[in-house]
Amino acid sequence: xxxxxxxxxxxxxxxxxxxxxxxxxxxxxxxxxxxxxxxxxxxxxxxxxxxxxxxxxxxxxxxxxxxxxxxxxxxxxxxxxxxxxxxxxxxxxxxxxxxxxxxxxxxxxxxxxxxxxxxxxxxxxxxxxxxxxxxxxxxxxxxxxxxxxxxxxxxxxxxxxxxxxxxxxxxxxxxxxxxxxxxxxxxxxxxxxxxxxxxxxxxxxxxxxxxxxxxxxxxxxxxxxxxxxxxxxxxxxxxxxxxxxxxxxxxxxxxxxxxxxxxxxxxxxxxxxxxxxxxxxxxxxxxxxxxxxxxxxxxxxxxxxxxxxxxxxxxx
Amino acid sequence: xxxxxxxxxxxxxxxxxxxxxxxxxxxxxxxxxxxxxxxxxxxxxxxxxxxxxxxxxxxxxxxxxxxxxxxxxxxxxxxxxxxxxxxxxxxxxxxxxxxxxxxxxxxxxxxxxxxxxxxxxxxxxxxxxxxxxxxxxxxxxxxxxxxxxxxxxxxxxxxxxxxxxxxxxxxxxxxxxxxxxxxxxxxxxxxxxxxxxxxxxxxxxxxxxxxxxxxxxxxxxxxxxxxxxxxxxxxxxxxxxxxxxxxxxxxxxxxxxxxxxxxxxxxxxxxxxxxxxxxxxxxxxxx
Numbered sequence: 192x193x194x195x196x197x198x199x200x201x202x203x204x205x206x207x208x209x210x211x212x213x214x215x216x217x218x219x220x221x222x223x224x225x226x227x228x229x230x231x232x233x234x235x236x237x238x239x240x241x242x243x244x245x246x247x248x249x250x251x252x253x254x255x256x257x258x259x260x261x262x263x264x265x266x267x268x269x270x271x272x273x274x275x276x277x278x279x280x281x282x283x284x285x286x287x288x289x290x291x292x293x294x295x296x297x298x299x300x301x302x303x304x305x306x307x308x309x310x311x312x313x314x315x316x317x318x319x320x321x322x323x324x325x326x327x328x329x330x331x332x333x334x335x336x337x338x339x340x341x342x343x344x345x346x347x348x349x350x351x352x353x354x355x356x357x358x359x360x361x362x363x364x365x366x367x368x369x370x371x372x373x374x375x376x377x378x379x380x381x382x383x384x385x386x387x388x389x390x391x392x393x394x395x396x397x398x399x400x401x402x403x404x405x406x407x408x409x410x411x412x413x414x415x416x417x418x419x420x421x422x423x424x425x426x427x428x429x430x431x432x433x434x435x436x437x438x439x440x441x442x443x444x445x446x447x448x449x450x451x452x453x454x455x456x457x458x459x460x461x462x463x464x465x466x467x468x469x470x471x472x473x474x475x476x477x478x479x480x481x482x483x484x485x486x487x488x489x490x491x492x493x494x495x496x497x498x499x500x501x502x503x504x505x506x507x
Numbered sequence: 508x509x510x511x512x513x514x515x516x517x518x519x520x521x522x523x524x525x526x527x528x529x530x531x532x533x534x535x536x537x538x539x540x541x542x543x544x545x546x547x548x549x550x551x552x553x554x555x556x557x558x559x560x561x562x563x564x565x566x567x568x569x570x571x572x573x574x575x576x577x578x579x580x581x582x583x584x585x586x587x588x589x590x591x592x593x594x595x596x597x598x599x600x601x602x603x604x605x606x607x608x609x610x611x612x613x614x615x616x617x618x619x620x621x622x623x624x625x626x627x628x629x630x631x632x633x634x635x636x637x638x639x640x641x642x643x644x645x646x647x648x649x650x651x652x653x654x655x656x657x658x659x660x661x662x663x664x665x666x667x668x669x670x671x672x673x674x675x676x677x678x679x680x681x682x683x684x685x686x687x688x689x690x691x692x693x694x695x696x697x698x699x700x701x702x703x704x705x706x707x708x709x710x711x712x713x714x715x716x717x718x719x720x721x722x723x724x725x726x727x728x729x730x731x732x733x734x735x736x737x738x739x740x741x742x743x744x745x746x747x748x749x750x751x752x753x754x755x756x757x758x759x760x761x762x763x764x765x766x767x768x769x770x771x772x773x774x775x776x777x778x779x780x781x782x783x784x785x786x787x788x789x790x791x792x793x794x
């Protein structure tokens with residue numbers, strides 16, 4: 192390893208003042224040599240992660256795609272995709288979309304209210320609240336789901352409290368149905384939405400709101416005309432990401448749902464582990480992947496549309 | 508709304524509401540820790556009497572938990588080593604060099620965070636099954652590294668960006684070689700980031716379920732898979748104690764990251780934890 196030369200190469204820009212002895216030609220050659228060295232250094236360092244992910248991430252997904260298109264007796268077929276969109280499988284697909292939509296909507300609403308509350312707290316309190324949001328995120332989702340199972344049981348804490356408060360109809364059935372799944376999944380997704388929204392809300396210039404108020408706008412008008420448009424990109428971003436993450440989610444629906452809350456990920460697991468039906472599972476996986484790409488594409492399009500809109504706004 | 512005079516009623520509402528949401532986040536965790544010390548494992552909350560029995564049962568003869576714990580620890584340690592190697596090189600390439608197709612490389616590195624885990628797990632299953640590597644700790648660790656390395660790369664990129672490049676240049680201009688610069692300047696400054704990357708890689712693997720589920724065999728089962736199986740099929744009250752242990756591991760790990768940042772960081776970033784980079788949010792605006 193050559194020492195001084197390559198260390199020099201990490202300098203961002205060669206000196207603007209050429210040394211008096213160096214001719215311009217020599218200088219540019221030196222500059223090019225440095226740039227090449229920097230590029231070589233980058234390629235060398237990028238190689239491990241790129242090779243690793245190509246072998247263990249891209250190639251496996253590619254082989255899943257191939258398997259989903261292979262017929263049972265060789266040849267190519269779309270038969271597995273046709274299966275996925277039929278009968279019970281279609282129902283599971285629709286359930287997945289429904290539960291993901293319910294969960295992302297709920298996490299978005301709760302996340303919005305909490306993130307908004309945090310922006311109004313004093314820094315110390317805001318830090319503590321964010322700690323309570325973040326720490327659970329790093330605790331296994333499996334464990335938190337188990338916590339909800341204990342809490343929501345027929346004689347669990349939640350039902351006991353509701354019964355003591357004489358809420359009519361208590362105790363409720365909160366487990367092994369959709370309520371349980373949505374509660375459990377929302378608590379897993381909430382840290383994402385809170386963090387995404389908090390970042391956007393903290394960046395809102397409060398003087399804009401004060402300016403609107405000084406010109407006589409009421410609270411609701413300020414919220415609707417000033418605040419909401421400012422945080423809207425964050426809301427869309429958080430909602431779509433939450434939806435994408437829910438689509439492939441497995442643990443909570445599998446443990447807290449009933450037969451009517453089976454999600455695609457459970458179906459894939461079942462087909463691989465119990466029915467040895469790899470082709471069908473691959474097709475379902477590819478469908479999930481395409482839905483994810485669609486969501487990411489939507490985000491990209493909305494972002495560029497928003498930027499174009501803003502640019503037109505400043506130009507006029 | 509913000510920046511206006513808050514009314515008293517508004518404040519009370521806000522506080523009550525925020526408390527409720529925080530309870531929503533914290534209660535499932537608290538309930539497990541408390542129940543794990545209670546005498547009636549699935550029974551009432553709070554428990555009537557206290558015991559350490561469930562913890563003792565974990566290590567009783569014939570218990571399946573020690574083997575699962577050992578496997579999880581081994582896999583997590585391997586994953587940490589793999590993703591630190593990938594993370595340091597990738598972050599160096601992305602932050603400290605000219606890289607052709609930089610955006611594409613960065614996108615590839617972050618992709619495992621948004622691709623559904625079931626798709627990754629299924630792909631890895633199809634890769635390792637024909638090689639009859641199912642149940643091998645190496646295979647599980649290789650799989651976990653796909654999920655852990657993006658997080659390590661993001662943390663280390665943030666760390667490298669926070670280190671003043673001129674310090675390295677200054678050392679180099681005074682005759683220090685590249686290795687000396689790395690050892691004497693970059694490494695000490697990057698220490699908190701390296702610890703954070705290692706810790707988050709470790710917990711990612713230690714808590715990972717889906718990839719382990721697909722890559723494990725009958726005799727080799729990681730801790731989360733074992734917990735899941737117990738919750739779904741058997742009844743084993745000691746699962747509460749295992750869950751409490753998993754919580755303890757995560758909390759200790761986070762505390763470690765917090766302490767190292769406090770000691771090692773020169774107050775550049777505030778906050779107790781590096782939030783945005785470690786939660787694994789795909790930073791879409793980053794190029």
